[in-house]
Amino acid sequence: MEHPFLDTRFGEFAWCFHCERVHKTASWEAKDWECPACGASALDVQPWEGVLSWGYGYPLRPEDGEYYPQYPGESAQAAGL
Numbered sequence: 680m681e682h683p684f685l686d687t688r689f690g691e692f693a694w695c696f697h698c699e700r701v702h703k704t705a706s707w708e709a710k711d712w713e714c715p716a717c718g719a720s721a722l723d724v725q726p727w728e729g730v731l732s733w734g735y736g737y738p739l740r741p742e743d744g745e746y747y748p749q750y751p752g753e754s755a756q757a758a759g760l
């Protein structure tokens with residue numbers, strides 16, 4: 680799927696830098712590329728493949744709507760969002 684202005688290809692899932700949750704890319708698209716969970720703008724979206732490249736061992740097929748922190752070691756702090 681094509682992002683409206685980022686030069687990035689998205690697969691089935693897209694992740695949010697703001698709430699650190701993953702949703703189906705189709706859900707983002709349905710909301711004009713706002714985060715389905717927190718309403719963050721289209722600039723906060725990241726393809727799930729990009730999250731996988733950080734090497735935390737997250738699943739290839741994530742749970743829709745699940746929380747996957749950007750810094751797993753600091754998840755206790757991040758969970759206070």
Ligand SMILES: [Zn+2]
Pocket residue numbers: 695696697698699700714715716717718719
């Ligand atoms: Zn979000």
